[in-house]
Amino acid sequence: MKDMRQALLDAGLHLINEHGFAGVGLMKIINEAEGTKGSFYHYFKSKEHFGAILLHDYFETHLERLERFLSDESKAPSERVQAYFDDWCVVKLTDDFRIQCLVVKLAGEVSGHDTEMQSEMAAGTKKMIEKMTTFFERSNQEGTLCLSVPEQTAKTLFSLWLGYTLLAAMQKDRAILDDAMQTTVKLLNE
Known part of the structure; x- marks a missing residue:
């Protein structure tokens, strides 16, 4: 059953x-x-409650996926982040430019409203940024990265990829994701 x-x-x-x-x-x-x-x-309890649970579960799965990439010790830290976003390019936007990322899809729809879904969206994005920040801080301490403000880099990267995924879908242009990767590489090597 x-x-x-x-x-x-x-x-x-x-x-x-x-x-x-x-x-x-x-x-x-x-x-x-x-x-x-x-x-x-x-x-x-309601469709809104369903949406909040859906977002919570989506973020938990996404956090596990991010952790798998960040913990791959066969690669340098910057390569782990790049591999994560390479994977993002494959799974978050289909070849015919349909968004397959619940966060990208719903960000504009639920943001700015005082709802259970907005709370889950805020909590999930905060966890994603915190996981990346912790990774960047640890890499700084180990001397494998040299980021002046790890939290700002994490926020910038997460925001960059959300926005560029939406832009790539709107303009039906995968080269926009290539631009996002170039910016990512630049941020990680400053």
Whole structure:
């Protein structure tokens, strides 16, 4: 028997990545997961609560992915960061320029609102930046990087890649992600 909670989250991730949060009705998610309204409300208080859980889970998975790249000791620290963003280029934007990053997709939709989803978005992005900052600080201490303000570098890189992914999708131009990588390399080697 399949896990209905996970089936609903998987269906929601797929549909929201395609259509945005506001563009997907609750029944569409339920039908995609082959569930019922009762099964949905057994796990989630509302669509907003569902969105917050979806974002929380997405960030946790993304943090694990980032950690795998940053802990790859077969590469120099700057190469680990570049490898992470190389992977980002492959998984966050399809060949036909559809955004496959829930954070990029929903950032404009939920930011600025006092909602559970906004809180999860803020908490998740903070964790991503903190993980990168900690990595940069440790690399500075080891002498393998020399970043003057590690936290600012982490914020800049995260913001850069969110924005450039959105821009690449809007303009249907993957070269924009190449520009993001050049900026990343430059920031890591200053």
